[in-house]
Amino acid sequence: MQYLVAINQAKAVEWGLNAQQAMLFAFLHQVPTWADARQIDGHTYFNIGKGKICEELPLLTDKHDTAYRLMKQLAKLDLIVMTSCDNRTYMRLTEKGITWNRSAGSEKSPTHGKKAQGSEKNPTSEKSPSGVGKISDLGSEKSPTNQDTNDHNPNTHSGAGESIFEQAAQRTDDVDTVPTGGARQFPMTLDWQPDPEQLAAQCQRAGLPADTQPAAHQLAKFTAHHADQGRRYGAMAWTAKLVDWIRNDARQQAQQQTQPTGGAHANRQQRNPRRRLSAAEARARDRAIARGEQPGDILDGECTPG
Structure with missing residues (x-):
């Protein structure tokens, strides 16, 4: 797939091309730079089929019949010449088609007949009608400036050669100017x-x-x-x-x-008031249960006979 297609809008409008025709011709105009060439009837033709067009220009169309129909339309507009040989489609640019990017109204230098003075691409003035060597006016589109930043007075901070960082270093956090010898921080x-x-x-x-x-x-x-x-x-x-x-x-x-009084440790002691039984206490509890007695709770400080 070809990623970029450069369309000369001025020529497309001049020749009456629609968007599809302009896109296809912009692609065909570059075909001679890479396609296989063949001499037919004394002219150099280049192999480019409708399948290749659909492959390289998926945004244009994915139908072979549509691609072929658009090529025939460009041929009727005298931009290309089509022929076939060995069941393969060949084309060449006409003299008119070759001028796609060579005219005075090309993409690089858009004009309408005589060059217009003061146009966007060729700004001119009465002192320099041709626009050659013209110095852009202050505040123009090509050289936007500010009157305050173009101070040529050598006594100002701009004329003294200070950088923007040196100027910023002389300001406090609230942007109040301080003496030159003062510290910002x-x-x-x-x-x-x-x-x-x-x-x-x-x-x-x-x-x-x-x-x-x-x-x-x-x-x-x-x-x-x-x-x-x-x-x-x-x-x-x-x-x-x-x-x-x-x-x-x-x-x-x-x-x-x-937080409650006593902290987390006190809460843990309140939730768990009893300690774990020792091995001797566990055996005493088991003997009491075997005798049919109900063992009491073993609390801290109690003594259980062994």
């Missing part, structure tokens, strides 16, 4: 305090009340924990981590309140 310190506005915003984002404030012991544990690690974050990032710390601390306290 900083390590945690024991005396750090969150910004009230940033704290309220992060609390709302985390689903907590906007007026949530960390307890003194929570803030102390938070700063001490992160100060030892030495990691660096921006002010907004540190505030977000503090809000997560507060939320996790509240979740742990709620879980502790729902």
Whole structure:
């Protein structure tokens, strides 16, 4: 199967081809590059049968009669010449068919008669009617620009040669410009305090009340924990981590309140108050049952004669 078929829409419209005819001719136009050739009546023909067409163009048709009928239609349009020899179908392109991708209105250079000025493929201007050597205007389709990003003033940050990464490094988490010598990120310190506005915003984002404030012991544990690690974050990032710390601390306290007194070990002791019998106790129980007596429960601390 041929994966790609290049259709010259300009020629297809000019010659009055429908979609099926255009697809088939686009395929037949490439046949001379790979099919078996044969000299017939002084012309070079190429072997291409209707079965091969159905095999290579399953999207076009899977019926041999339809493929043959479409080839006959292209022959009537003076695009190909068909003949048969030794029960095999041969075809060749006509002079008209050879121009499929050679005309001025080809796929590579679509035009309509005289080249139109300012077309999509050949933009021109009054200063350069031919379009050769033309510099695209600012903001054009070929060279989209922004007036602010094309600042030629050497005193601006663009003229100073700074990269976008250097410019971004001079901004804080909330995109406020800081002095050139300032640090965008900083390590945690024991005396750090969150910004009230940033704290309220992060609390709302985390689903907590906007007026949530960390307890003194929570803030102390938070700063001490992160100060030892030495990691660096921006002010907004540190505030977000503090809000997560507060939320996790509240979740742990709620879980502790729902657990029963004594923990899981106490529950296991309540469900299993009795211990397993020793070998001597088991023999005593069996002798009592043999004598017809009802053995009592053996609890911790009881002594059973051997």
